[in-house]
Amino acid sequence: MQTSTGKCDCGEVEFAFTGDPINSSFCYCYSCQLRTNSDKWFGVWVPKENFKFTQGEPSTFTRIGDSGNRVEYTFCGNCGVTLAGFPELTDFYSVAAMAIENGSELSPGMLMYTAHAPEWATFPEGIPKFDLLPPSLGDNS
Numbered sequence: 001m002q003t004s005t006g007k008c009d010c011g012e013v014e015f016a017f018t019g020d021p022i023n024s025s026f027c028y029c030y031s032c033q034l035r036t037n038s039d040k041w042f043g044v045w046v047p048k049e050n051f052k053f054t055q056g057e058p059s060t061f062t063r064i065g066d067s068g069n070r071v072e073y074t075f076c077g078n079c080g081v082t083l084a085g086f087p088e089l090t091d092f093y094s095v096a097a098m099a100i101e102n103g104s105e106l107s108p109g110m111l112m113y114t115a116h117a118p119e120w121a122t123f124p125e126g127i128p129k130f131d132l133l134p135p136s137l138g139d140n141s
């Protein structure tokens with residue numbers, strides 16, 4: 001099976017996953033904007049059992065999403081790069097696409113929380129677009 005690898009900016013923390021991601025998304029929620037200092041997080045969804053940290057000890061930060069559920073982020077305590085998010089209601093990691101080797105060749109499979117995007121954000125055409133969460137992740141209202 002194919003193995004993909006990735007790492008943070010300083011190289012202290014490395015990860016790997018096997019197989020193909022189940023999906024990928026641009027998330028424009030406020031938390032992702034803050035985390036990236038940008039309009040969105042580009043997350044590649046990898047089943048939990050296929051993903052592991054292979055070097056270093058990532059730090060963690062848990063926040064309560066506006067759906068009331070917990071999301072745990074893992075990041076490098078040295079350079080600060082967030083490598084993955086793990087929403088407790090799911091069974092996948094949202095892995096930082098740009099931390100994956102050749103990650104810039106990946107494209108998003110959906111757009112979410114577009115209602116929270118800054119006014120200047122532009123959205124790629126032809127991709128499923130959700131104001132908040134897609135139905136598969138639960139109604140957020």
Ligand SMILES: [Zn+2]
Pocket residue numbers: 008009010011012013076077078079080081
């Ligand atoms: Zn680092």
Ligand SMILES: [Zn+2]
Pocket residue numbers: 027028029030031032033041113
């Ligand atoms: Zn988000």
